[in-house]
Amino acid sequence: MLRPLVAVSTDAKPVENYVWHATPEPYLEAAVSGAGVIPVLVPSLGEKIDLDSLLAGVDGVLITGSKSNVHPSLYGGDASEENGPYDPARDATTLPLIRKAIEKGVPLLAICRGIQELNVALGGTLATELQEMEGRFDHRAPENASQDERFAIRHAVTIQPSGCFASVFGKDAIHVNSVHRQGVATAAPRLEVEAVAGDGTIEAVSVKDAPAFAVGVQWHPEYWVKSDEDSARIFRAFGDAVRAHAARRREQSVAAG
Numbered sequence: 101m102l103r104p105l106v107a108v109s110t111d112a113k114p115v116e117n118y119v120w121h122a123t124p125e126p127y128l129e130a131a132v133s134g135a136g137v138i139p140v141l142v143p144s145l146g147e148k149i150d151l152d153s154l155l156a157g158v159d160g161v162l163i164t165g166s167k168s169n170v171h172p173s174l175y176g177g178d179a180s181e182e183n184g185p186y187d188p189a190r191d192a193t194t195l196p197l198i199r200k201a202i203e204k205g206v207p208l209l210a211i212c213r214g215i216q217e218l219n220v221a222l223g224g225t226l227a228t229e230l231q232e233m234e235g236r237f238d239h240r241a242p243e244n245a246s247q248d249e250r251f252a253i254r255h256a257v258t259i260q261p262s263g264c265f266a267s268v269f270g271k272d273a274i275h276v277n278s279v280h281r282q283g284v285a286t287a288a289p290r291l292e293v294e295a296v297a298g299d300g301t302i303e304a305v306s307v308k309d310a311p312a313f314a315v316g317v318q319w320h321p322e323y324w325v326k327s328d329e330d331s332a333r334i335f336r337a338f339g340d341a342v343r344a345h346a347a348r349r350r351e352q353s354v355a356a357g
């Protein structure tokens with residue numbers, strides 16, 4: 101059986117004399133080993149990428165994390181030096197890609213910056229510097245730490261009993277890592293809150309009435325996908341949704357002759 105392709109977001113980053121479109125390896129590794137799919141990078145070229153053509157050729161979309169923040173102008177906020185860095189090229193690619201994937205029923209998994217992009221793409225807003233907000237935890241990774249320490253499992257999240265993640269995890273709470281300073285402020289109308297942290301931070305969402313799997317998580321399941329069962333469950337569920345989409349696409353292709 102051929103393995104399905106999954107479109108993966110990229111950051112547009114100046115490196116030496118060029119702008120590179122790249123994404124960190126853990127997301128790609130997790131797509132291969134955790135979801136059983138083949139990741140294909142989508143350059144952050146905005147409207148130069150014909151999304152109908154792209155989504156006709158893949159069976160899933162994975163929106164990754166990034167140190168950069170969604171530009172505040174996209175949700176009525178004000179840009180500032182402190183609130184950066186920004187990646188407008190990525191925003192111009194991922195937000196339309198997210199909306200089109202949901203519309204076309206292409207399975208979507210959005211991680212960290214990805215859940216924030218999902219929320220903004222559907223009309224929600226973001227809060228920045230959560231750690232400075234009354235009653236909130238510090239959701240950032242420790243500084244001057246190894247990657248394993250930065251992505252260490254750090255806090256519990258409560259899973260909403262009636263949501264799609266309840267069936268993915270089969271329990272009412274899991275423990276997750278935390279590497280972010282922003283978060284969902286106002287959830288978009290189409291989003292169902294699926295998990296929250298002890299300080300009320302929204303940690304996972306799903307898209308109401310989406311024709312296919314469409315979820316976002318604020319934590320990083322890709323990082324421990326090989327050793328943490330709950331992380332593995334998310335990627336397995338995404339992979340299963342991708343394979344179901346691929347099977348539907350094959351059937352439609354055969355039926356169309």
Ligand SMILES: N[C@@H](CCC(=O)NCCCC(=O)O)C(=O)O
Pocket residue numbers: 164165166167168169211212213214279280281282283
């Ligand atoms: N920039 C946003 C999203 C955070 C995110 O995606 N973090 C993952 C990568 C980070 C790293 O390796 O430091 C925010 O800060 O909320």
